[in-house]
Amino acid sequence: MDTQAIARIIDKYHGEPSSLIQVLLEIQADCHWLPGEALELVAERLRVPMSRIRHIATFYKAFSLVPKGRHEVHVCMGTACHVRGAPRILERLTDLTGLQPGETDLELKVTLETVNCLGCCALGPVMVVNGKTHGKLSPAAAADVMKTYE
Amino acid sequence: MSRVEQRLTSRDALEQAIRTAASRRDPKKRTISTCGGTGCLACEATDVITAFRDELEKQGLTAEVEFRSTGCHGFCEKGPIVVVDPEETCYLQVTPKDVPEIVSQTIRAGKVIDRLLYVDPLTGAKSVRESDIPFYKNQKRIVFGPNRKIDPQRIEDYLAIGGYRALAKALFDLSPDEIVAEVKASKLRGRGGAGFPTGVKWEFTQKAPGDTKYLVVNCDEGDPGAYMDRSLMEGNPHSVIEGVLIGAVAVGSHEGYVYVRQEYPLAVKNLGIAIEQAEELGLLGKDILGSGFEFHLKVHRGAGAFVCGEETALLMSLEGRPGEPRPRPPYPAVRGLWGKPTNINNVETWANVPLIINEGSAAFASIGTETSKGTKIFSLVGKIANTGLVEVPMGIPLRDVIFKIGGGIPGGRKFKAMQTGGPSGGCLPEALLDLPVGFDELTKVGSMMGSGGMIVMDDATCMVDVARYFVDFLTEESCGKCVPCREGLRQMHRILTRITQGKGRQDDLAALEQLSETAVEASLCALGKTAPNPFLSTLRYFRDEYEAHINEKRCPALSCKALISYYIDPARCRACMICLKKCPTQAIDGGKKRIHVIDQAKCTNCGTCLEVCPAKFDAVRKLSGVPVPPPPPDDQRTIAGKANEP
Amino acid sequence: MSDVTLQIDGKQVAAPAGATVLDAASAAGIVIPTLCHHERLAPFGGCRLCVVELESRGQHRLVASCAHPVEPDLVVRTRSDKIDRIRKSLVELLLAHAPDSTRLKELAREYGADRDRFEPAEGFCVHCGLCVRYCAEIKKLHAVGFIDRGIRKEISFLPEIASRECAGCKECFPLCPTSYLQAAYVLVEALAFPPPPSTR
Numbered sequence: 001m002d003t004q005a006i007a008r009i010i011d012k013y014h015g016e017p018s019s020l021i022q023v024l025l026e027i028q029a030d031c032h033w034l035p036g037e038a039l040e041l042v043a044e045r046l047r048v049p050m051s052r053i054r055h056i057a058t059f060y061k062a063f064s065l066v067p068k069g070r071h072e073v074h075v076c077m078g079t080a081c082h083v084r085g086a087p088r089i090l091e092r093l094t095d096l097t098g099l100q101p102g103e104t105d106l107e108l109k110v111t112l113e114t115v116n117c118l119g120c121c122a123l124g125p126v127m128v129v130n131g132k133t134h135g136k137l138s139p140a141a142a143a144d145v146m147k148t149y150e
Numbered sequence: 151m152s153r154v155e156q157r158l159t160s161r162d163a164l165e166q167a168i169r170t171a172a173s174r175r176d177p178k179k180r181t182i183s184t185c186g187g188t189g190c191l192a193c194e195a196t197d198v199i200t201a202f203r204d205e206l207e208k209q210g211l212t213a214e215v216e217f218r219s220t221g222c223h224g225f226c227e228k229g230p231i232v233v234v235d236p237e238e239t240c241y242l243q244v245t246p247k248d249v250p251e252i253v254s255q256t257i258r259a260g261k262v263i264d265r266l267l268y269v270d271p272l273t274g275a276k277s278v279r280e281s282d283i284p285f286y287k288n289q290k291r292i293v294f295g296p297n298r299k300i301d302p303q304r305i306e307d308y309l310a311i312g313g314y315r316a317l318a319k320a321l322f323d324l325s326p327d328e329i330v331a332e333v334k335a336s337k338l339r340g341r342g343g344a345g346f347p348t349g350v351k352w353e354f355t356q357k358a359p360g361d362t363k364y365l366v367v368n369c370d371e372g373d374p375g376a377y378m379d380r381s382l383m384e385g386n387p388h389s390v391i392e393g394v395l396i397g398a399v400a401v402g403s404h405e406g407y408v409y410v411r412q413e414y415p416l417a418v419k420n421l422g423i424a425i426e427q428a429e430e431l432g433l434l435g436k437d438i439l440g441s442g443f444e445f446h447l448k449v450h451r452g453a454g455a456f457v458c459g460e461e462t463a464l465l466m467s468l469e470g471r472p473g474e475p476r477p478r479p480p481y482p483a484v485r486g487l488w489g490k491p492t493n494i495n496n497v498e499t500w501a502n503v504p505l506i507i508n509e510g511s512a513a514f515a516s517i518g519t520e521t522s523k524g525t526k527i528f529s530l531v532g533k534i535a536n537t538g539l540v541e542v543p544m545g546i547p548l549r550d551v552i553f554k555i556g557g558g559i560p561g562g563r564k565f566k567a568m569q570t571g572g573p574s575g576g577c578l579p580e581a582l583l584d585l586p587v588g589f590d591e592l593t594k595v596g597s598m599m600g601s602g603g604m605i606v607m608d609d610a611t612c613m614v615d616v617a618r619y620f621v622d623f624l625t626e627e628s629c630g631k632c633v634p635c636r637e638g639l640r641q642m643h644r645i646l647t648r649i650t651q652g653k654g655r656q657d658d659l660a661a662l663e664q665l666s667e668t669a670v671e672a673s674l675c676a677l678g679k680t681a682p683n684p685f686l687s688t689l690r691y692f693r694d695e696y697e698a699h700i701n702e703k704r705c706p707a708l709s710c711k712a713l714i715s716y717y718i719d720p721a722r723c724r725a726c727m728i729c730l731k732k733c734p735t736q737a738i739d740g741g742k743k744r745i746h747v748i749d750q751a752k753c754t755n756c757g758t759c760l761e762v763c764p765a766k767f768d769a770v771r772k773l774s775g776v777p778v779p780p781p782p783p784d785d786q787r788t789i790a791g792k793a794n795e796p
Numbered sequence: 797m798s799d800v801t802l803q804i805d806g807k808q809v810a811a812p813a814g815a816t817v818l819d820a821a822s823a824a825g826i827v828i829p830t831l832c833h834h835e836r837l838a839p840f841g842g843c844r845l846c847v848v849e850l851e852s853r854g855q856h857r858l859v860a861s862c863a864h865p866v867e868p869d870l871v872v873r874t875r876s877d878k879i880d881r882i883r884k885s886l887v888e889l890l891l892a893h894a895p896d897s898t899r900l901k902e903l904a905r906e907y908g909a910d911r912d913r914f915e916p917a918e919g920f921c922v923h924c925g926l927c928v929r930y931c932a933e934i935k936k937l938h939a940v941g942f943i944d945r946g947i948r949k950e951i952s953f954l955p956e957i958a959s960r961e962c963a964g965c966k967e968c969f970p971l972c973p974t975s976y977l978q979a980a981y982v983l984v985e986a987l988a989f990p991p992p993p994s995t996r
């Protein structure tokens with residue numbers, strides 16, 4: 001992401017220090033992570049200390065300080081999915097990908113992540129791959145879904 | 151349909167707009183409402199919606215038939231849902247393939263398509279009308295009901311059902327004090343968790359010294375297994391905006407924020423559109439309806455932290471800081487956002503306000519129990535036949551919610567517990583199912599109303615594991631500021647984990663109780679103060695399960711992986727070789743006509759064999775707390791005759 | 797501002813409006829244990845050792861005295877079985893991190909805390925925030941900050957600022973209640989192996 005695009009985002013929020021989280025969300029959405037240079041620019045333009053930016057970037061789950069994979073897999077671990085067998089889905093996926101939740105493989109192909117509730121409890125257990133919801137999963141079905149993403 | 155575009159500069163203009171919008175809705179006109187809520191969209195409702203638009207076009211019916219994509223109808227289990235009015239014919243689990251038939255049969259020929267109707271799983275009876283389906287019949291949908299009648303992206307749909315009339319009343323008929331008095335008289339209590347009387351809270355903010363005051367809508371809804379706030383925000387954002395505007399008039403605020411989780415993209419989008427349209431019509435912004443009153447509403451997206459639902463953490467987050475709660479007092483009503491008096495209410499709380507102003511506090515207070523008035527939307531999920539959002543009057547027994555509305559427990563299993571109140575709520579046993587739903591009633595038995603999650607658990611659910619699950623969730627979500635919560639939960643989580651792994655010690659329950667007292671009494675915010683609830687309530691009602699895990703290393707629900715073994719019953723095994731082929735660790739020994747045996751040393755307890763064993767053989771068992779019987783001697787492992795046909 | 801009169805451990809105490817219960821107690825010579833409190837810093841309320849029991853309108857509840865403002869006619873107790881039990885637990889939880897901290901050992905003696913009550917937890921830092929808040933509020937340098945949340949929360953120096961400022965300051969080190977070494981250690985580590993600015 002170029003500096004200008006970031007500057008545009010900051011301008012949109014009139015350089016308000018309180019808009020820090022909103023600005024970071026937009027950068028995250030555009031780049032899929034928060035690059036260091038972007039954070040420095042944000043710190044300078046919004047006049048917030050870097051220590052706070054780093055705390056925020058690690059406090060909130062939406063942010064990532066490392067690049068994410070091309071495919072973002074979110075396995076729902078919400079209560080409804082949990083009682084309907086989500087742990088076994090996750091287990092199958094960690095076996096299959098060799099990744100623990102939160103990790104990305106070296107080729108930046110897949111990021112495996114858990115989420116607390118996607119609000120699709122009727123479809124549990126659920127996972128979302130690149131924004132598409134796959135519901136009523138069994139461990140085997142989850143593995144099959146994963147195989148369709150290259 | 152043409153849009154109402156002109157700014158409404160007076161109450162008369164609003165009335166005129168409402169009449170116009172309503173008159174465009176001929177009650178006799180065929181109307182198709184398709185749910186476009188997140189749940190249904192995940193089941194390809196988008197394709198169904200596109201198919202309808204195309205098909206209506208193709209059959210030249212666009213003028214004759216009104217088509218609407220709406221927010222969640224509640225019965226998400228059976229989505230995508232399509233309702234055809236005026237007959238109110240309700241079709242479930244509709245696929246794009248069904249669309250041409252619906253248009254030619256139901257719309258053109260007025261015929262009901264049998265196979266898309268609701269079938270009662272017990273009696274086999276079919277229901278044609280939405281309101282005949284038991285799931286809907288036993289509800290009271292005064293807040294959530296309008297979802298079905300409006301396209302949330304069209305303000306005129308909200309106007310058509312009399313939208314913003316309550317605002318006009320608040321602006322022109324009532325004084326701020328009268329509004330507060332009305333809300334107080336309704337006895338509305340906050341739907342976000344603590345159940346604080348809304349009118350009293352408004353009064354605090356109204357009376358707090360200062361000219362600048364803020365209003366906040368709490369749509370953080372981080373509770374796993376709860377999604378009613380999202381569905382309201384997605385499906386009927388104007389009802390929330392109208393509620394906030396009434397609150398603004400009452401407390402004298404001119405600026406407000408809606409705090410929405412970014413995990414709810416459709417809610418963010420529909421809310422944004424609603425704000426924009428309300429601004430265009432002069433219902434938000436300067437000189438609202440020509441009254442001179444000014445109010446601006448902004449959207450702030452949450453970035454993924456459950457604790458930010460807590461009001462002081464939410465304020466920190468709004469100010470662009472990490473969401474660490476601050477000590478109260480001072481309360482937000484006195485010193486909130488940027489040090490100014492701030493009134494925070496939950497989405498559903500705000501959505502109840504127009505209703506109270508329109509219908510009057512007496513009508514509202516006529517529903518419910520002595521201390522809990524009105525209705526509450528619950529998200530009924532877990533091991534329940536009819537998953538979805540249900541709105542019921544306060545005071546309804548839990549049993550009715552589970553069995554009459556929820557249709558009971560699927561898969562022939564038995565009810566074991568109902569968890570209410572979100573991650574820091576409690577688990578209630580069968581014996582308490584006649585309890586009427588209400589704030590104080592639930593608190594008294596060690597649970598709480600919370601924001602309205604109801605998670606049903608069957609006999610295959612281990613209550614120790616449930617406690618571990620919630621404590622795990624809260625450990626992950628603790629902000630880490632204070633010791634009793636951060637360190638206490640860390641240790642509670644360790645102990646509960648070790649109990650589920652069969653490594654529990656005799657003094658573990660005492661340690662857990664000590665940690666619970668510390669967290670409840672000494673934590674800074676309500677996250678830590680309520681975090682031990684899942685442990686305390688499961689200990690209170692299911693102590694025997696803890697004891698079985700600790701003393702006998704047995705999981706009565708056969709759920710804790712470390713405490714169970716898989717075993718093939720030699721008397722039932724028909725040597726079909728299915729499990730043998732599917733076992734990922736080749737732990738199964740067997741062959742054609744040879745009874746299969748699991749090598750316990752190789753088995754990883756993955757459960758695949760149980761899952762794949764054909765139901766008619768049903769040969770795989772889970773055992774806990776007992777030794778695995780030795781395999782039959784070699785000479786008795788051959789099955790005579792026809793064997794391996796699944 | 798006018799004074800507020802309240803009762804602490806049976807004693808009538810006057811305190812200026814806006815003062816905390818802890819301030820009022822200290823002024824009256826009543827000692828309440830604290831860990832994360834510092835006179836020059838804004839109230840934080842993290843360690844909860846300073847809990848006291850409040851009685852107002854017939855209700856009893858525990859609050860952190862370092863962050864609770866005085867109110868007229870408040871009745872405060874600074875010691876009771878319950879308070880002691882909770883302080884003991886808190887100290888035990890902290891000892892799981894820093895069993896050798898002098899300050900914690902002192903508190904353990906006073907409240908009978910067992911240093912082996914809970915399984916050891918990683919890291920000496922008990923997240924009192926004194927170093928972070930001192931640097932931000934007094935020095936306004938922000939050379940050290942928190943990262944992450946919950947049980948993963950940590951302190952972390954910002955190498956770019958720390959390399960410039962810390963050597964000549966080190967004022968936060970002696971504030972650290974666990975081992976004055978913790979903050980220093982993290983600093984050295986940060987400077988010796990500076991991570992790229994954007995990662996933790």
Ligand SMILES: Cc1cc2nc3c(=O)[nH]c(=O)nc-3n(C[C@H](O)[C@H](O)[C@H](O)COP(=O)(O)O)c2cc1C
Binds near residue numbers: 339342370372459496
């Ligand atoms: C950990 C925690 C999470 C909370 N999450 C929410 C939430 O997601 N939505 C909500 O409305 N209130 C939530 N609350 C309650 C709020 O702090 C606050 O009481 C509520 O928004 C007030 O609105 P009400 O009076 O309308 O209920 C939460 C509280 C705690 C302690």
Ligand code: SF4
Binds near residue numbers: 457679
């Ligand atoms: S109770 Fe938990 S969430 Fe609340 S302030 Fe303390 S550590 Fe943070």
Ligand code: SF4
Binds near residue numbers: 733734755756758
């Ligand atoms: S539980 Fe899994 S590992 Fe064990 S025998 Fe069955 S399929 Fe194999």
Ligand code: SF4
Binds near residue numbers: 921924951971972
């Ligand atoms: S390093 Fe020391 S002073 Fe800093 S937060 Fe940790 S315990 Fe407190």
Ligand code: FES
Binds near residue numbers: 221222
């Ligand atoms: S999302 Fe369609 S019924 Fe709930």
Ligand code: FES
Binds near residue numbers: 829
């Ligand atoms: S001294 Fe009061 S909470 Fe630490």
